[in-house]
Structure formats: C-alpha cells, structure tokens
Amino acid sequence: MASGALALLLLLLPASPLSGLPPRAAACPAACRCYSATVECGALRLHAVPPGIPPGTQTLFLQDNSIVSLEPGALAPLSALRRLYLHNNSLRALEPGAFRAQQRLLELALTGNRLRGLRGSAFSGLAQLRVLYLAGNQLARLLDFTFLHMPRLQELHLQENSIELLEDEALAGLSSLALLDLSRNQLGTISQATLQPLASLQVLRLTDNPWRCDCALHWLGVWIKEGGQRLLSSREKKIVCAEPPRLALQSLRDVSGSSLICIPPSVHVEPLEITANLGEDLRVACQASGYPQPLITWRKVSQPREGRQEAQTHTDGGRPSLGGHGAPDTGSGMLFLTNITLAHAGKYECEASNAGGAARVPFQLLVNLSQQQRLPPPLPPPAAGPVSHEPLYEAGSMAFRALGLATQTAIAAGIALLALTALLLAAMICRKRRKRKKAAGPPGEGVLFVNDYSDGPCTFAQLEELRDERGHEMFVIDRSKPLFPEAPASEALPDRAPAEGAAPAQPQGLLFPPPVAYEIHC
16 A cells, blocks of 8 residues: 555656656657756767657757758747757758747857858847857858847857958847857958947957958057957967068067058959950959959949949859849959840949959940841831831840841741752652653564553643653553453464565554554553
8 A cells, every 4th residue: 555655656746857767748759868858869860850859848959960951840849948959960051040939049059060151030039049159160251130130149159160251240239249259260350340239248259360460450459459458368369460471470469550551452454345246255354453452343334314323243154233233253353244235235344442442444345236237127118008006126136136037047948948849859850761761662662661650531732741752652551451452363463574674563462553652641
C-alpha cells in the first residue's frame, strides 16, 4: 500500500531540470535530449530543424550540425523561444521572416556559418533580441537598414568576417547597442555617419583591419584622441594603418591630421563620341585616377519634358535603364551596351568619386541608321478613297524593320521555288527525248515504240506534237485489242526473199501498214 502511494506521489510531482528527462506527456525529437524547457539537439548531423520539438521550449541547441537553410515555418511553432543556438552549421542565407514567430527571443547565435549577405527582412520580428552573434561567416558588406528591426539589441558580434564596406545607414536603428565588434575584417575605412546612430555604444572593437589612413579617416583619429578613446581598450586604441606605404604599421592615433590626405580623382574617356550601328555591342572605357581609388559610375543623361533626369546604367552587359538607377561599377570602369537600338543614343556621363571629391566626363553615343535606309520605302497611299488613320511606322522602328525582312524572305523563297520547278521540268523533257531517241531504230526498220502515257483520248493536235525527229507517223493503238493477232495457217505467207526494189515485208499480224509503228497512250 505504501509503495502505491509513493508511486502516485512521484507522478504528481513536477519534473526536475536535473532529471535529464522531460515529463512523459511532453514529446521529444528522436536522438535529442529534452529537460524542463530546454531541448538539446547538438552534433547529431542534422540537415534541418527536427520535427516534434515541444512548443513550450525556451532554449534550443542546434549547434554543430549540417543545417543548410531554415525551411519556411520550421520555427513557427516555437513562439516561446528565448535562446536559439545555430552556430557551426552550414547556413548560406536567411530567408525573409525566418524568425518572425520568435518575438520573445533574447539571444541568437549564428556564428560559424556560411552567410554571405544579410537582408533586414531576415530579422523582422526580433524586437526583443539582446545579443546577436554573426562572427565567423563570409559577410562582405553590410547594406543600409540591415538591423532596423532590432531596437533593443545590445551586443552585435561581426568579427572574423570579410566585411570591406559598411554603408552609411547599415547600423541604423541600433540606438541601444552597447558593444560592436568589427575586428578581424577587411575594412579599409568607415564613415562617421555609420556610427552616428549608436547613441549607447560603450565598447568598439576595430583592430586587425587593413585601414587606409587618408582624409576619410581623419575624423576617427580625432575621435580616438578625444572622447572616443573611452570606448576602446588599450589594444583597440592602436588602430594600425595598412596604407599608404609611408604610413604603414603606424598607429592612427599617432598620425598627424596633415598626413591624412586624399588626391581628388581625374577622369578620362577616349573617344568622347562614338557612332555605332544598330544591333552592335559597344564597350566604352572610363579611366580614373586618385587616392583612394575612385568609385566609377556611368549614367545616361536624358532631358525629359519635366526637367533634367539622370539614370545610372548597369555596367555588367545590360542595356541602360532609362529613368531608373542601377548599381555603379567599382571595378573596370567599363560601360557595356548590347544589341544597340535607338533607345541607346544620347548623352552619357562617367563620374569618379572618392573622399577627396568627384569628377565627371561627358560621352556622346550616336546610332547609325544606314542599315534601315537601304530598305525599300513604303508604298504611297492611293490617290482616292478613304484616308487611313492608322499610325505609320517610322523608318527606325522595330516593326518596320521586321516587316521588311519578312517580305524579302518570302520573295526570295518564291523565286527559289520557281527556279527549282523550271529545272525539274527541263530535266523531265530531256529524259523523255533521250528515251525516244534510244528506242527509235534506223529508217526503214520495223520498230515498235511503246511510251507510257495516260490512257485518255488523244486529239489530232497531240498526235502531231508526238512526231519524232525522223517524221514517222504516229498511230494510236487500242490496248483492248491484241497488237499481233495470229493469222490463220492457210493465210501464212511462205518465207521468201523480197524481190529487188520491192518494199520490205510487213510483220505478220501487224494491223497498220507503215514501216514503223508507235504505240501512244494519251
């Protein structure tokens, strides 16, 4: 009786966090360990978030697996999560809204993955997040408003990436951020506007970056010497210059402001005007010099009715995007235009800019219409009759060009078909003539020429046309009657040589007396 009461008491007691097992009523994914509100699924070679995680889980360990992506809705049932550890996986990207259901999440670890880029929509819903670990990924740049949805974030760890560019609004919205770690990246410069939103910043780590000590970092040197040094440890205060060579390995704090100089850019485009043919591809080089290396941007300058408008052109081989903005070219400075049309004609501008200033050079593109001018002109409208109000195609329009090419193709095909038909008829006539010549014998011999024509009736005119070159007469033989009927034995002529001067003997049984008979079937 006592043992039964003890068993009942154990069932009524809540599960202890140290027991290592959840209550029997709670589910637990296979091979995972569940206790209290924590689920441990680390180092299980998982490729996705396992199903069956209890909805009340507050801490989830998924580290040291092979998770490549977070499937849509994989974390949706886990709205009670406070801490999520996904470090040392194979995540390549974060889908928009991947953590939308985790509105109570306080800590998110994504260290040691393969993330190449971040979009602000990936962190939507994380309004309560306090700590974000993104170290040890493959991030190359941080775009504007990447962390806008995390107003309460206090620690942002971005060390050990390949970040070489932070846009001016990349850290916008992080008014509560106290620690920012950007060490061990590829940063050459950072603008004062980038750190401006960090009103609560207390720790800043910038070491182990290839800093370019020029006029763009003048503000950072002044900031370190003044109030900013309180944010840096003794090691962090020694931000070492990597270039220019004359300042290499020197601490930015020790470099005088007069040594932090920039060389404004100069731009060169040759030639300044090009005439291209329709359908061609074009490359135009823009060369710029200066220090630091200038950023090169091509723009197509248009003149619409409502004022001047500039449109950047893509320099990766596409057409100029009229009225829109494309990504500037920071590499070769080449403008690529493919399949040139009339829309490409106009004025362009190459701009080079760096911290020292900006310079621009205009470029003019003309499009040659000579190919269209060689096309036949459209037919004039009729002198009388109703006037058509349909729009006429211009000589340079795509519809006019396509219509001309189609018409020319149809005419060429018709001419080729007529020529082929004539050659076939000529070959048939020559073949029939050779057959007649081969079948006809020497004059005076009895020859029966059989030709395969249709069995329709023949007119006199057709018989006249069927005379051969020697003038032999033509006769129509009825196939329904025997061609060589057998003569009676009593009427058979004895074999004897013809008399001299007499006509040659006719073949026995031939119905017609001429020396040469032709069987013709019309």
